[in-house]
Amino acid sequence: MILLKCFMVIFVGQFLDVTSVYNPMLTYNIRFNKLRFLPNVTGNYTIFQQKDKQYVSGYIQRPTTDEVNKYQLPVFHRCNPEGLNCEYFQSWTLTDLCTLLKDKNQIWSKWYGAFDPPILCPINQYTYVFRNSTGEVNIFLKWYPDVLNYQWKITQKLYSGDFYIGSYYNPMLTYVVRIVKITSYPNITWNYSVDTYKGKYYVNGNTSITTDKLIDKVVGVFERCAPEGINCEYFQSWTLTDICPKLLDKNQIWSSWYGRSFDPPVVCPINKIHYQIRNGTFDLDPIIKIYTDATNYYWKLTQKMYAGNTLVGSYKIETVFLGLSRIDDEGGVVSTDPSGLAYSPERSRL
Incomplete structure (x- = not known):
């Protein structure tokens, strides 16, 4: 049979x-x-x-x-x-x-x-x-x-x-989000590390937004790449103007990042300069609900912050979804995807 x-x-x-x-x-x-x-x-x-x-x-x-x-x-x-x-x-x-x-x-x-x-x-x-x-x-x-x-x-x-x-x-594997790299542009600086705990990846560090203007608009530009992070192409962009209520929404793809990781919290009015980031990550489920094929790609997301029509600054986050066959009782990765990315936690300084 x-x-x-x-x-x-x-x-x-x-x-x-x-x-x-x-x-x-x-x-x-x-x-x-x-x-x-x-x-x-x-x-x-x-x-x-x-x-x-x-x-x-x-x-x-x-x-x-x-x-x-x-x-x-x-x-x-x-x-x-x-x-x-x-x-x-x-x-x-x-x-x-x-x-x-x-x-x-x-x-x-x-x-x-x-x-x-x-x-x-x-x-x-x-x-x-x-x-x-x-x-x-x-x-x-x-x-x-x-x-x-x-x-x-x-x-x-x-x-x-x-x-x-x-x-x-039903995915065949358990997926975790790994933040590979954060790149900052004028008026925004990052000092961070990517740490692992029980097979999951978290960002810790600080960021500064050097401006005296109130941020009232954010544009997110998504690039979709091959799993190795190459052959990237424009995927889509979002323009968020009513950011105050959206920052309070607990079920968005950015909720775990801005809602639980930043200190002080990112709430309106967005006029703080310095933020501490503790155990920053992204929840997988809201991402899957938006795009079920998300785990098949490497992603680059550029977030552009505006005060009116004036660009205040921007930064880019690069992420990949790692398929883990199993995470053992001690939090160790038993088997990962062929890329081996799960074995190399990255520490970066910008």
Whole structure:
């Protein structure tokens, strides 16, 4: 029997040592490994095997009883047989949920058919229990005949109208954010170190903004690079003018950086000159919610600060996402990605 190596509904799957093309004379099964819940969705599960087949049982909870009326199901990432070099494959946005959930011949039918209460419209239950959930291999093969030759990651996102409720997702690895380098430009100086603690990376030091003007606008320019930090290209830019309320928001990609690390806190009016940074880092989950492929790239973010239309100063942060197979009980990295970046904490002075 050959096991289909598949990330089914954000599960990590595994093949046997041999990757095979489809053979109708063989029986194929999906083999599960684990499930990860992203913010706003919680749950627990177990994976068990019965007569050479694997099943998943457990529960999942949504953060709200708002009716789910749009379900982006799913975002597919295709990986090589070892689960590496993943790439975006395709995504579906499903809005006619009521009709599709009744269809017994979809790739999700067997999975959601195991949920209790049944997932039927209106989708407004808070907690669902699932028993003996699995997937149907033949339906996967009809969708994509080469499905057996890859590992898969699938992210499922729940929406109520245009309001994002949450998602569940399964990376094969645990990711941590490493800040590689900070470069300062006129009127802003940095003196910092990048330190490690239990496999995670933190920035400590101080920064100064030499100006007597009040900062009221920030422009962030994102550059997306190959994992080695080369072949960079412009990705997108954000212009934030209502920065006072945004600095108070706890769920933005900058919240952990400015909200928990700077002393004094970065709040309006932004008129302080000197700041201490203690254990500065970025939370991964808000980044993944914005761009699910973020972990596949090296990033350069330039933050330009303005007083009206006058540029006060800017600095650039370079980051990379490190995939760790496991972090041991002492906080040591057991296995990292091939780049080896996780082994070399950097200390920099500008």
